[in-house]
Amino acid sequence: MSEVPNSAKLVVLRPAKGWLGIDLKELWFYRELIYFLTWRDIKVRYKQAALGIAWAVLQPVLTTAITSVVFGMLLKVQSDGLPYPVFVLSALLPWHLFQLSLQKSSISLVGNANLITKVYFPRVIIPLSSVLAVLVDFAISLVLLFITMAVFRLPITLKALWLIPLTLLAVLAALAVGLWLSALNVQYRDIQQIVPFLVQIWMYASPIVYPISTIPEGTLRSLYSLNPMVGVVQGFRWALFGGTPPDFTLAISSAAVVLLLITGLFFFRRMEKTFADVV
Amino acid sequence: MSAAEYSIQVQGISKRYKIGAAQQRADTLRDLITNQVQRIGQSFSREGRARKAADTIWALKDITFDVRQGQALGIIGRNGAGKSTLLKILSRVTDPTEGYGELRGRVGSLLEVGTGFHPELTGRENIFLNGAILGMTRKEIQSRFDEIVDFSEVGQFIDTPVKRYSSGMYLRLAFAVAAHLEPEILVVDEVLAVGDADFQRKCLGKMGDVAQQGRTVLFVSHNMSSILRLTEESLVLEKGKVLLRAPSAEAVDFYLNRGLNKLGERFWEEDEVPASAAPFRPLAIRVRAKDGSVSDTVRSVEPFTIEIEYALSEDLTGLRVGFYLMSTRGEPIFTSFDTDSSELFKAYPARAKGTYTSRCVIPANTLNEGRFVLGINASSYHIRRYFQDEQALTFSVDASGAPGTHWPEPRPGGVRPVLDWQIAREE
Numbered sequence: 001m002s003e004v005p006n007s008a009k010l011v012v013l014r015p016a017k018g019w020l021g022i023d024l025k026e027l028w029f030y031r032e033l034i035y036f037l038t039w040r041d042i043k044v045r046y047k048q049a050a051l052g053i054a055w056a057v058l059q060p061v062l063t064t065a066i067t068s069v070v071f072g073m074l075l076k077v078q079s080d081g082l083p084y085p086v087f088v089l090s091a092l093l094p095w096h097l098f099q100l101s102l103q104k105s106s107i108s109l110v111g112n113a114n115l116i117t118k119v120y121f122p123r124v125i126i127p128l129s130s131v132l133a134v135l136v137d138f139a140i141s142l143v144l145l146f147i148t149m150a151v152f153r154l155p156i157t158l159k160a161l162w163l164i165p166l167t168l169l170a171v172l173a174a175l176a177v178g179l180w181l182s183a184l185n186v187q188y189r190d191i192q193q194i195v196p197f198l199v200q201i202w203m204y205a206s207p208i209v210y211p212i213s214t215i216p217e218g219t220l221r222s223l224y225s226l227n228p229m230v231g232v233v234q235g236f237r238w239a240l241f242g243g244t245p246p247d248f249t250l251a252i253s254s255a256a257v258v259l260l261l262i263t264g265l266f267f268f269r270r271m272e273k274t275f276a277d278v279v
Numbered sequence: 280m281s282a283a284e285y286s287i288q289v290q291g292i293s294k295r296y297k298i299g300a301a302q303q304r305a306d307t308l309r310d311l312i313t314n315q316v317q318r319i320g321q322s323f324s325r326e327g328r329a330r331k332a333a334d335t336i337w338a339l340k341d342i343t344f345d346v347r348q349g350q351a352l353g354i355i356g357r358n359g360a361g362k363s364t365l366l367k368i369l370s371r372v373t374d375p376t377e378g379y380g381e382l383r384g385r386v387g388s389l390l391e392v393g394t395g396f397h398p399e400l401t402g403r404e405n406i407f408l409n410g411a412i413l414g415m416t417r418k419e420i421q422s423r424f425d426e427i428v429d430f431s432e433v434g435q436f437i438d439t440p441v442k443r444y445s446s447g448m449y450l451r452l453a454f455a456v457a458a459h460l461e462p463e464i465l466v467v468d469e470v471l472a473v474g475d476a477d478f479q480r481k482c483l484g485k486m487g488d489v490a491q492q493g494r495t496v497l498f499v500s501h502n503m504s505s506i507l508r509l510t511e512e513s514l515v516l517e518k519g520k521v522l523l524r525a526p527s528a529e530a531v532d533f534y535l536n537r538g539l540n541k542l543g544e545r546f547w548e549e550d551e552v553p554a555s556a557a558p559f560r561p562l563a564i565r566v567r568a569k570d571g572s573v574s575d576t577v578r579s580v581e582p583f584t585i586e587i588e589y590a591l592s593e594d595l596t597g598l599r600v601g602f603y604l605m606s607t608r609g610e611p612i613f614t615s616f617d618t619d620s621s622e623l624f625k626a627y628p629a630r631a632k633g634t635y636t637s638r639c640v641i642p643a644n645t646l647n648e649g650r651f652v653l654g655i656n657a658s659s660y661h662i663r664r665y666f667q668d669e670q671a672l673t674f675s676v677d678a679s680g681a682p683g684t685h686w687p688e689p690r691p692g693g694v695r696p697v698l699d700w701q702i703a704r705e706e
Contacts, residue, residue, distance in 0.1 A: 013289065013368060013380030036411035040397060040404075047399040047440075118394040119412055120371035120386075276373040277296065 016273045022124065022265050030121055034129050041104070041133035056137035057144050060096055064089045071209045080211045082241060083152050090240050091208040091233045093145055094170045097138040098229055099199045101171065104130040105178025106195050109186050113279040123272045124265070127178045131171055138167065145240075154241065162239035166232055173228035173257045179264035183271040186279050207233050212249070225252035228260070285383070286464050286495035287346040287369065292378035294339040294364050294519075338364040339519040342378070348463075351496040353506040353513035353527050355534050361519040362499045363468060366390060369497065370466045384463025384495070387414055391468070393453030398442035402433055402452055405441055409456045423459045430485075431455035432478075451478055458485045464495045483508060506531060542575035543567075545672040552666070558593040558632070559657045559665035564602075566653075566674045575674055579681040579695055582643045587617075587655060588636045596629040597662060600637045603654035603669065604693075612651070612693040615639060647695035648678030 027034075046052045064085055071077040072084030079087035105127035109116065112126050142163075149156060185191035206229040207214070215224050224230055231253025234246035339361045346352050356362050367373045369380070370388030395412040396405050406427055410420040420427075428437055431452040433444070441449055467486070486509055490496050500506050506513060506527055513530035515523040523533055544565040552560060565588075568574040569581040577583040587600055601616030617637040618624040654669035678684055681695050 009383075009385060011371065011382040011386060013292070013371065013375055013382065014378070015376055016374045032417055033411045036408050040400065040408055043404065044397055044399050114391075115395050115412060117367075117372060118390045119388060119414075121412075121414075273374050276367065 022269065023122065026122055027124070030125060033121055034125050034132070037125060037129035038132040041130055042136050045133070053137075053140065056140040060089060060092050060141050060144065063092055063096070067092070067209050077210050078213070080213065080237070080241075080243070082154075086148055086152050086154065086241075087211075087237075088209060089145055089148055090236050091206075093138065093141050094167065094232050094236050095203060095206065095208050095229065096141070097134060097167065098170045098174045098232070099203070100134045100137065101131040101174030102177055102181070102199060103195055104134060105174065106181035106185055107192050108178070109182045109275060110189070110192070110279060116279055117276050123275055124179070124268060127175065127182045127268075131175050131178060134174075135167075135171065149240070156240070157242075159239050159242070162235060166235040166239065169228065169235070169254060169257060170232045172261055173232070173253075176257060176260035176264040179268040180260075183268045183275075186271065186275050202227070202229065206230055212246075221249070222252060225249040226256045228253045228257045284348055285345045285381075286348045286350075287344075287380070287382050287497070289345070289369075289380035290343050290378055292339060292342040292365075292368060292375045292380055293337060294361075294368060294373070295335050295376040296338050297335050337519050339368070339375075342519075342521055344514060344521060344524060346495055346497065348383070348495055349490075349493040350512065351490040351498060351510040353510035353530070354497060354499045354516060355506060355513055355530060356516035360516040362516055363390070364519075365516070366466050366468050366497065366499060382464055385414060386464045386466060387457075387460040387462030388466040389413075389457045389460075389468065390466070392450060392457050396441060396449070396453060399440055401440050402428075402431075402437040402444070405452070406456055409453065410460075413457060413460050414462065415460060419461070427452075427455045427459050430458065430481075447478075454478075454482055458482065458489075462494070464497070465489055466497045468499045543573045543672075543674055556657075556666040558591050558595060559598070560590045560592065561655060561657070561666055561668070562588040562590060562634070564588070564653060564655055564671045566672065576677055577674065579646055579648060579676050579678045580643055582640050585639045585641065585653065586636055587638075588634070589657065590634045591630055591632045594629060594631050595659070597659035598627075598630055598657065598665075599660065600635075600655075600657045602639070602671075603656065605652045605654065605669075606693055607650045607652055607673070610693070612646075614656075616656075644681065644697040645694060646676045647690055647692055648676050648681070649693070650675050651693075 046055060049055060051058065067088050068085045072079065072088070077084075108126045108130040109123070115121075115126070116123065146156060181191050181195065205224075205227055212221075212230065212234055215221050225248070231246060231250040234249050237243070238246055342361075342365060344352075354362050354365065364373075366388065367390065368375050369382065370386055370390065372388070372390070393409065395409050397408065400408065406424065407417065407420055411417070415423075428434060431448075431454070433448050433452050436444065436448065441452065444452070483505060486496070486498070490509060496509070498506065498509055510527045512524065513527040514521050515525075515530050515534050523530055525533065544563060546563045547561045563586075565573050565586050566575070566577060567584040567586060568577050569583060574583075585602060587602065589600060591598075599616040599618045601614065601619075603614045604612045606612065617639070618627055650673055652670055653672045653674070655667065655671045656664070657666045658664040678695060682697055683690060683695075
C-alpha cells in the first residue's frame with residue numbers, strides 16, 4: 001500500500017467569496033498545461049490547411065497589399081516618408097498579434113466549455129494560452145518584416161531589440177481585454193458578435209494606415225494614446241525606422257494596459273466561480 | 280483516527296443553482312434588459328417575491344461525510360439526486376455555495392473520459408494533451424506512454440488523427456489515458472459504460488487495481504454490480520441529501536427497494552389534503568403489476584391492480600371511492616367506483632372509522648399502449664364529495680404481445696381489447 005505522505009497537497013473546498021487576486025504559484029504549478037493548450041491551439045489552427053503555417057505570413061502580406069493599394073495609392077495617405085508598404089506592415093504585425101489574440105481569447109472560455117465543466121485548473125490558463133499561441137504566428141511574420149525591410153534597403157539597428165518589450169505590451173493589452181471579454185462572453189454571447197466590430201473600430205483608432213502626426217498634439221493626442229495599440233505601433237515604427245521616441249505616448253499606453261490588466265484579472269477571478277455553472 | 284488518515288472530509292456542503300435563471304437566464308444583453316424591467320415590475324407584487332425564491336434550487340443540501348485514505352466509496356442515487364454536483368464540487372470544477380471540505384492529495388477527476396480530446400490531433404498527441412489536462416506531468420505521461428497505448432489496443436493507429444477512429448477506439452484510448460492517471464484521490468463518474476463487454480471487464484479490473492493501490496476512490500455509477508465490485512461502502516443520495524451510508528450491499532439493497540416504491544405510487548402528505556376532505560383522508564394510490572410489484576409500467580396483456588389506500592376518521596354512510604382513468608390529454612376512458620357491484624353496494628352501506636384499501640383489478644387486454652392518468656374521487660352520492668384529485672398518478676402501459684402489435688404502427692384509442700374476429704370467404 002503506497003502511503004500518501006502527510007505533506008500531500010491539502011485542497012480546501014469552500015465557497016469563494018469576494019475579489020481574489022491571481023495565484024502565480026498555482027499558475028506555475030500548471031505550466032505544463034499552459035504549454036500543452038498553447039501547443040494544441042497552434043497545432044490545430046493549421047491542420048488540414050493546404051498552406052499550413054504559411055498563412056501566418058500570407059495574412060499580413062495580403063492585408064498589406066490591400067491597404068497599400070487603397071490607402072497608399074488611391075487615397076495617398078501620408079506615411080512619414082517611408083515606402084507605404086513598409087510603413088503599413090510595421091504596424092500591421094503588432095496589430096495582427098493584438099487582433100488575433102483578442103479574437104481568440106474572447107471566445108476561448110466558451111470554446112473550451114467541455115474542459116471547464118469537467119476538470120479543475122486555473123481558468124485564466126485558457127485565455128492565456130490562446131494569446132500565447134498567436135505569438136508563434138507573430139514570430140514567423142516578423143521574419144517577413146525583416147525581409148521586406150532588406151528589400152527596401154532599410155537598415156535594422158540594435159534599437160530593434162525594443163520590439164521585445166513592445167511585443168510584450170501588445171500581448172498584455174490583448175490579454176487584458178481578452179480577460180474582460182472572455183468572462184463576459186460566458187454569460188452574454190453577444191460579446192462574440194461585438195468583437196468583429198470592436199477590432200474594426202480599434203484598428204482605425206490606431207495609427208496603422210495613417211501616421212500618428214495626423215492626430216494633433218495636446219489633449220487629443222493624450223486621449224488617443226490611451227489606446228494601448230497607439231503606443232505599441234508608434235514604438236514599433238520608432239524601433240525600426242527611428243524618429244522621435246514615443247516616450248509620452250508609450251507611457252500613457254502602458255499605464256492603460258496596466259490598468260486594464262489588473263481590473264481584467266480581478267473581474268475574471270470574480271466571474272470564474274460561476275463559469276462551470278453558466279457556460 | 281487522526282485527520283491525516285482521511286483523504287476527504289466534507290462538512291455541510293451545499294450547492295444552490297439558479298434554475299429559474301437557467302430557463303430565463305439572460306443569454307443576451309437584450310434578455311438582460313427585458314428581464315431587469317420585468318423584475319422591477321415584479322418586485323412590487325407579492326407574486327414576484329415568491330417567484331424569486333422559487334428561482335433557485337438546492338442541488339445539494341448539507342452533505343457531510345469523510346473517506347478514509349485508501350477507501351473506495353460508492354455514490355448511488357437517481358438522476359438529479361446530486362451525485363454529479365457532488366463530484367463536481369469534490370473535483371473543484373465548481374465551488375460549493377456553503378460548507379467546507381478538505382481533500383488530502385492530488386485529485387484526479389474522471390467526470391467524462393476523453394475530456395479535451397481534439398479530433399484533429401493524433402492519438403499520440405491526444406495522450407499528451409489529455410494527460411496534461413487530467414493533471415499528469417509530461418514526464419509521467421512519457422513514462423507511461425507505452426502502457427497507455429498497450430491498454431488502449433489502438434497500437435498502429437497511434438499517429439492517426441482521432442477523428443478517423445471508430446467510437447470504440449476513441450473511447451478505449453480515452454479510458455486508457457484516464458486509467459493511468461495516478462492521483463491520490465480519484466473521482467470517477469460512470470466511465471465504465473465504455474466499449475464492449477471485454478473492454479469493460481478490463482476497465483473494471485483496472486479500477487479495482489487503483490483501489491488496491493491504496494488510492495482513495497469515489498465512484499458514481501448506475502451500474503449496481505460495479506458498485507458492489509469496486510466499493511466497500513456507499514452513500515445513497517436523494518434530493519441532494521445523504522440518505523444512508525452503509526456497506527455497499529446494504530446501500531444497494533436500500534436504493535433498489537426505494538427505487539421501486541417511487542414510481543407507480545403516490546402518497547398524500549397531511550398538508551396536501553384540504554381540511555374540507557375530513558373525515559376522508561387519502562393515503563396512497565398505486566399501480567401493481569401482475570406479480571404484485573408496484574410499477575410505473577404494466578403490460579397490456581396482463582391484468583393489473585389499482586389500489587387506493589385511505590383512512591376514515593369517523594364512520595361514513597354511502598361512501599364510494601373510485602378512480603377516473605384518462606389519457607394524458609385528459610380524455611376520459613372510464614370511471615369506476617368500489618361499490619359499483621350490487622353485492623359490494625349492499626355489503627358497505629356504511630364504513631366504520633379506520634384504514635381501508637380499495638383494490639380494483641383491471642383485466643388483461645383492456646388498455647392500449649401509452650401513458651394514462653388516474654384521478655381519484657371519494658364521495659357519497661348526492662350528499663357530498665369528500666375528496667377529488669384528477670391527477671393523482673400517471674402510469675404507462677406496454678402493448679407488447681397485444682393484438683395487432685406485429686404491425687409496429689401506433690393504434691389510436693385508449694383501449695385495446697382482444698376481439699373475436701372471423702374471416703369467412705363468401706361463395
